[in-house]
Amino acid sequence: QVQLVESGGGLVQAGGSLRLACTASGDTFSRYAMGWFRQAPGKERVFAAGITWNSDTTSYGDFVKGRFTISRDNAKNTMYLQMNSLTPEDTAVYYCTARDAIYGSLSYYQNDYKYWGQGAQVTVSS
Numbered sequence: 001q002v003q004l005v006e007s008g009g010g011l012v013q014a015g016g017s018l019r020l021a022c023t024a025s026g027d028t029f030s031r032y033a034m035g036w037f038r039q040a041p042g043k044e045r046v047f048a049a050g051i052t053w054n055s056d057t058t059s060y061g062d063f064v065k066g067r068f069t070i071s072r073d074n075a076k077n078t079m080y081l082q083m084n085s086l087t088p089e090d091t092a093v094y095y096c097t098a099r100d101a102i103y104g105s106l107s108y109y110q111n112d113y114k115y116w117g118q119g120a121q122v123t124v125s126s
Contacts, residue, residue: 002115009120020081022096030074031102038092093119
């Protein structure tokens with residue numbers, strides 16, 4: 001079992017930056033591929049970024065366009081999402097998630113993820 005807690009959400013003006021953090025407890029965090037998904041009001045939850053257990057591979061949703069950086073610190077059981085050049089279209093609840101198997105590969109599909117945080121609200125004003 002893995003418990004995930006997001007932090008760092010909030011209100012920011014367009015063009016600004018935020019860094020989300022996801023702190024894990026329970027099972028060994030370092031063995032799981034991790035990801036960030038987001039869900040905007042009235043829309044489906046979509047893949048934002050993912051990282052393998054050893055950080056050798058990262059991947060991003062098409063909408064990111066070089067603005068976000070995912071990283072992790074296994075010694076601190078924490079994953080991060082640095083978000084720059086934010087626009088109002090980035091307004092969403094951002095969810096931290098862990099794959100359904102240890103040493104699993106990256107996935108763009110939320111059904112491949114088993115553990116989810118409660119979500120962090122990010123609001124970007126124009």
